[in-house]
Amino acid sequence: MPVRDRLPAGRTHVPSAGGSRPPGGPSDRHHEILDAALELFATVGYGGTTMAQIGDRLGIRGPSLYKHIASKQELLVEIVTGMMTELLRRQQAALARGGDVSERLQRITAVHVQYHAEQRYEAFVGHREIDSLEEPHRTHILDLRREYESRFRELVQEGRELDVFRTASDRWSSYAILDMGIGVSAWYNPSGSVSPEQLADTYAELALRMLGAERDSANTREG
Amino acid sequence: MPVRDRLPAGRTHVPSAGGSRPPGGPSDRHHEILDAALELFATVGYGGTTMAQIGDRLGIRGPSLYKHIASKQELLVEIVTGMMTELLRRQQAALARGGDVSERLQRITAVHVQYHAEQRYEAFVGHREIDSLEEPHRTHILDLRREYESRFRELVQEGRELDVFRTASDRWSSYAILDMGIGVSAWYNPSGSVSPEQLADTYAELALRMLGAERDSANTREG
DNA sequence: AGGTATGGCTAATACTCATTAGCCATACAG
DNA sequence: CTGTATGGCTAATGAGTATTAGCCATACCT
Numbered sequence: 001m002p003v004r005d006r007l008p009a010g011r012t013h014v015p016s017a018g019g020s021r022p023p024g025g026p027s028d029r030h031h032e033i034l035d036a037a038l039e040l041f042a043t044v045g046y047g048g049t050t051m052a053q054i055g056d057r058l059g060i061r062g063p064s065l066y067k068h069i070a071s072k073q074e075l076l077v078e079i080v081t082g083m084m085t086e087l088l089r090r091q092q093a094a095l096a097r098g099g100d101v102s103e104r105l106q107r108i109t110a111v112h113v114q115y116h117a118e119q120r121y122e123a124f125v126g127h128r129e130i131d132s133l134e135e136p137h138r139t140h141i142l143d144l145r146r147e148y149e150s151r152f153r154e155l156v157q158e159g160r161e162l163d164v165f166r167t168a169s170d171r172w173s174s175y176a177i178l179d180m181g182i183g184v185s186a187w188y189n190p191s192g193s194v195s196p197e198q199l200a201d202t203y204a205e206l207a208l209r210m211l212g213a214e215r216d217s218a219n220t221r222e223g
Numbered sequence: 224m225p226v227r228d229r230l231p232a233g234r235t236h237v238p239s240a241g242g243s244r245p246p247g248g249p250s251d252r253h254h255e256i257l258d259a260a261l262e263l264f265a266t267v268g269y270g271g272t273t274m275a276q277i278g279d280r281l282g283i284r285g286p287s288l289y290k291h292i293a294s295k296q297e298l299l300v301e302i303v304t305g306m307m308t309e310l311l312r313r314q315q316a317a318l319a320r321g322g323d324v325s326e327r328l329q330r331i332t333a334v335h336v337q338y339h340a341e342q343r344y345e346a347f348v349g350h351r352e353i354d355s356l357e358e359p360h361r362t363h364i365l366d367l368r369r370e371y372e373s374r375f376r377e378l379v380q381e382g383r384e385l386d387v388f389r390t391a392s393d394r395w396s397s398y399a400i401l402d403m404g405i406g407v408s409a410w411y412n413p414s415g416s417v418s419p420e421q422l423a424d425t426y427a428e429l430a431l432r433m434l435g436a437e438r439d440s441a442n443t444r445e446g
Numbered sequence: 447a448g449g450t451a452t453g454g455c456t457a458a459t460a461c462t463c464a465t466t467a468g469c470c471a472t473a474c475a476g
Numbered sequence: 477c478t479g480t481a482t483g484g485c486t487a488a489t490g491a492g493t494a495t496t497a498g499c500c501a502t503a504c505c506t
Contacts (some may be wrong), residue, residue, distance in 0.1 A: 014246070031393065044354070045270075045354065047268075047270045047271075048270075048354075102325045129353070131267070131271075141432060144414065158263065168425045168428070169425065172425055172426070172429075173429065174423070175403075175406060175407075175410060176403040176426065176429055177403075178404045178406070179402055179403045179405065179406025179407075179409075180398075180399040180400075180402045180406075181399070182402065183398060183399070183402025183403075183406070183407065184398075184402075186402075187398060202391045202392065202395055203395070203399065205391070206395075206396065206399055209432050209433050209435060210429045210432050210433050
């Protein structure tokens with residue numbers, strides 16, 4: 001039973017300073033919401049996050065979010081799609097630079113690991129919450145992921161056929177590389193002293209060793 | 224508004240054949256529930272699993288489960304505790320067999336991977352649903368996990384100090400090994416033609432290579 | 447035969463949440 | 477000034493779901 005009847009209610013519309021905003025793109029508010037959602041999804045999970053919590057981060061109520069977004073699910077779709085798209089983009093850029101098989105594998109591994117450190121929240125959510133996606137988004141993301149993974153497998157295969165890599169199974173080796181990189185998003189601490197680049201280089205070297213394509217530069221001590 | 228009023232209601236108590244059961248241990252029914260819950264937690268998640276679904280697997284209704292278990296949370300605690308305990312047990316057994324640093328590392332890696340393939344549901348749930356545990360269970364499990372992980376790190380360190388391993392960071396290398404094994408629980412398919420043992424051996428070899436302790440037996444083709 | 451424990455069932459309880467409805471103050475355009 | 481769009485708010489709504497209450501048939505023990 002409501003106690004107060006229709007008192008002038010709390011904070012109302014107080015638009016931010018820069019009045020005119022380009023009409024097309026996602027507003028500032030949209031981005032703020034996405035950021036808040038990302039951090040919450042990563043730390044307490046999609047199911048564990050409530051709209052009220054997201055609102056809290058911006059100092060507004062849960063229902064007010066719907067003035068800017070369509071649904072909670074939309075937020076997840078944007079996050080996960082953005083993550084997979086960016087990952088594929090970076091991977092393609094890494095491959096486009098050419099080089100021999102070892103170099104290319106070294107590079108896509110480094111890119112993989114660097115992303116999982118740098119954008120650890122996106123990466124973590126992108127892997128963990130795939131099953132929270134409703135169809136057809138889930139299937140779409142899984143397709144992109146398969147494509148991403150297959151690049152690793154193909155490269156391992158190419159290297160093995162050229163006798164550059166020695167590996168018992170292209171598939172297992174590529175999964176191992178992928179999974180060790182994914183793991184980074186679960187433990188990497190950005191306030192530590194180690195940069196995503198350092199970590200990426202070290203992991204890439206580990207990957208090459210795993211594939212029996214050992215080089216010699218992998219012996220610096222931890223920073 | 225209920226349509227039927229008090230008709231003799233469906234299936235009632237039909238105890239299974241072997242009447243007398245030892246009074247102490249968890250009943251058959253308890254185990255069946257645990258198994259059903261495990262599969263569901265692994266495939267649709269703890270939050271995504273309803274008591275009604277678990278009941279369905281045994282042909283009974285959701286509320287009837289409470290004649291055998293205390294709560295949904297209890298099921299998760301049993302699963303995750305069992306998983307971590309078993310993992311530690313096997314790790315200790317592997318270490319107890321002694322041998323040089325490479326042998327011991329090879330063995331705890333193989334054990335790690337084999338478990339994650341063999342008991343992939345337990346393993347998957349044990350990692351993914353830790354945050355679904357209520358305190359103090361969550362903290363307890365995290366403590367056990369830290370202990371488990373530290374065994375890897377200590378062994379890597381020992382090997383490095385003996386110049387048996389060459390690695391840029393004990394911590395990163397051990398995380399890489401752990402994470403690639405954990406990943407197995409997400410993709411391993413028990414109906415495929417590859418045994419957990421084969422996979423474990425291959426992965427253990429990958430780990431040794433990563434650590435720069437290459438041996439020579441790692442070159443069999445995929446089965 | 448009678449009594450009791452067991453393990454089903456349905457219905458109710460008590461929450462938690464995403465989302466919608468409807469209200470209103472402010473800012474800004476004309 | 478005045479009108480309108482914006483972006484807050486509170487209060488429903490409605491669905492989902494763990495858990496409890498209370499009922500009852502069966503099986504088994506004496």
